[in-house]
Amino acid sequence: MAPQRPNLTAAYDPEHFRRLGHQLVDQLADHLARTTRREGPVLPWAPPATHVERFPADFPEEPTGDASALLARVIENSHHLHHPHYVGHQVSVPLPLAALCDLTSSLLNNGMAVYEMGPVSTAMEHNVLRWMAGVLGLPEGSGGVLTSGGSAGNLTALLAARQARAGFDAWNGGPTAGPPLTVLVPESTHYCVARSVRMMGWGAEGVTPIPVDAHYRLRPEALEETLAAAKRAGRRPIAVVASAGSTATGAFDPLEAVADFCAKHGLWFHVDGAHGASAALSPRYRHQVKGIERADSVVWDAHKMMMMPALITAVLFREGHRSFEAFAQEASYLFTGQDTRRWSDVALRTLECTKEMMALKLYTCLHTLGTKLFADAVTDTFDLSRRFAQRLQASSDFELAVPPDCNIVCFRHTPKGLPDSELDALQVRLRESLITRGDFYLVQTTLRGRVWLRTTVINPLTTDEDLDALLEALRRAV
């Protein structure tokens, strides 16, 4: 019988945890107070090499005392998303309550591959997904899983689509078991769809692009010809992927028209609603996703418009049993029973085996803060973005790329007297100037060969005044 090592027992000491925990909560609360008051930079910019030197891997052998000094430096040097001048990527400004749920999840570490390893979080996942399916208007019998991000989610849905519509056993059959497959995808789709298709071995032609209109929305009248072209190229089309909120401009594809088309041709209808499925929460904007209730599968990230920290992605299937077809597998050490269709052993239906207690944060926030908060966040950020777009249109020195469908606004600064040929370089320079000074965080994108500034108004604390200040800052930075 061997005695336990003091360093190991100390590392699990509840009183150490209590002391550091209280200290950290104060550090984070103070940080949150400063940041929401607009103090300090949004992004305290430094090049990668600087941070690589600041946080070296020179780990000691023995304990060095407490972590709070290091964590203070981490907090100071990280990107401060709670700052109302953060209007960049589609990464949520997390609810502090959700972060506390993640503390609970990480300490409990209930792994969820099988029910026994995460009984509460498995039940919560089940119920949260039912609630989400209800919000979207999916019928009785729908179901799904939570997974680690929209890319994993879209891959999961496409694997189910492949199994359901390939017309052969693509899971076991191998590359020569049937004709080469393809999915019809608008040009505006997130890169992860083309990536998923290539991961599945379908190659570049595994994606057949559907033309988009001037608003970057899928053109439904082009669907028939796109389908015919794919068939002429020797491909078997199995699905259409529509965007509810495309990434670059936030365009919502006409889901009802796509649903009709898929029904007519027996194609799987997948909606990448990673960003925009949340529109269904808002009485004012839910018309944007009309038709989503007819989808065979939907991906919806709660870590985008639902104020959850990364990662929590719902993959919802119109027919819940499709969820079992994405990954048709067994492992005797895990799944002890005979019934491999048990919903409660979620690893049967997810890319992950071990997984975090993902549902806990969303369940707890819905339970405690109420559903209206989530509806309001969508309505208010969409409203704010529309007002911002109107001001851009009304100003003589800014150009709006396209009227926003949601809370993503692309625009460029066009100061008088500057030739068109210099505008692309100007946007790049302006963005760099603002973000390296820490005044604002926004991003950029290329649309039809030209560079645009891109903002996602995703921080519920951002106001009209903040966006006015952004335009002023851009003017001054020229």
Next chain:
Amino acid sequence: MAPQRPNLTAAYDPEHFRRLGHQLVDQLADHLARTTRREGPVLPWAPPATHVERFPADFPEEPTGDASALLARVIENSHHLHHPHYVGHQVSVPLPLAALCDLTSSLLNNGMAVYEMGPVSTAMEHNVLRWMAGVLGLPEGSGGVLTSGGSAGNLTALLAARQARAGFDAWNGGPTAGPPLTVLVPESTHYCVARSVRMMGWGAEGVTPIPVDAHYRLRPEALEETLAAAKRAGRRPIAVVASAGSTATGAFDPLEAVADFCAKHGLWFHVDGAHGASAALSPRYRHQVKGIERADSVVWDAHKMMMMPALITAVLFREGHRSFEAFAQEASYLFTGQDTRRWSDVALRTLECTKEMMALKLYTCLHTLGTKLFADAVTDTFDLSRRFAQRLQASSDFELAVPPDCNIVCFRHTPKGLPDSELDALQVRLRESLITRGDFYLVQTTLRGRVWLRTTVINPLTTDEDLDALLEALRRAV
């Protein structure tokens, strides 16, 4: 200009966060104290339907006050991994400090797809991976990424292997661009490898099984014939996957022999070290992974033997640039520069786009608690498992499946007088009895058609006395 809604501003109130945060830290510290003192059940067992009713999705519209009562119920009803009688799956008993890092990560929510969205965590990831590569003995020029779990990690490595060794452009070429591929995989490999292969469209024959010996280790003398058989079947073998710690029994394959074989035949050498790569940390046990330094790719989960909460998986490549080949993709809204090989925009090389600040917890724990803690945890749990196996072998009423290579021990209770035909059912019943009473948590597996009890001695607080008590409890439960 619209005023902000009170519910939204309240939800981000730093003082609300501070108050609930302090309360939760105390709740979790008290829970940790009780659990590490062996108070209360390991798993407070209840069937799925009970928890589905206990945590219904009856979310109110308006806020309902504070979350601590709900979180108390979550803590009480979850699986209590810090209990020293938790000897079940390969899911770590997380260091409380790591959970506090996850709180920091979740509040800051630095998404990491591109450097700007997670500057500190990107630098930490880079440095932690260099440190891990050093522990394994990988050469200068190695590199990799952190990803959401071992399944995603093995898929990432196999995608890189496909791109490097298929002999054609499997990424863009599609199913008919080259011959059907296969990987040689010991029968004992984790299910996610066969699953990855099927996701990539290679079908059932995408895996060519390598026979294992009486210790469930890959038989190197069978490799030549396995390779020849795959070729005869019309497959192009591109890789061998070896296990450093197989899942069912924790067997370590002979890595040096596999490395020699791969070198001879130009095959990619992948090591699934999700569980056992951590052996490299222990001076006493690092010989188990001799040869891992010759691998083309290695998967190593820090959320198994490194006491990290899920998920944090390292995918390491001998040649760091291979990391860019798994996902060859661009997205203009994300990757603004010209150089698509920038290491610091990690989404170029991961399945995830947005990702958590994964490295923070491991970096902070190594920095604060020292490296020796991690070596000790491996050494001590491996030692303890060997002593447990010896006691099983010495007892007349227990049978050891195989002497353990690491901290996974499979055995069965064989009370006198019970016919062999009833032993399988007995193990199932004994396990069920112990776990539903909450006395212990252990699992079961099927080896060569027979049911065995399976323990992973992964809790550094588990002692010889706890394992003696487990055997006594099994005897009493007959």
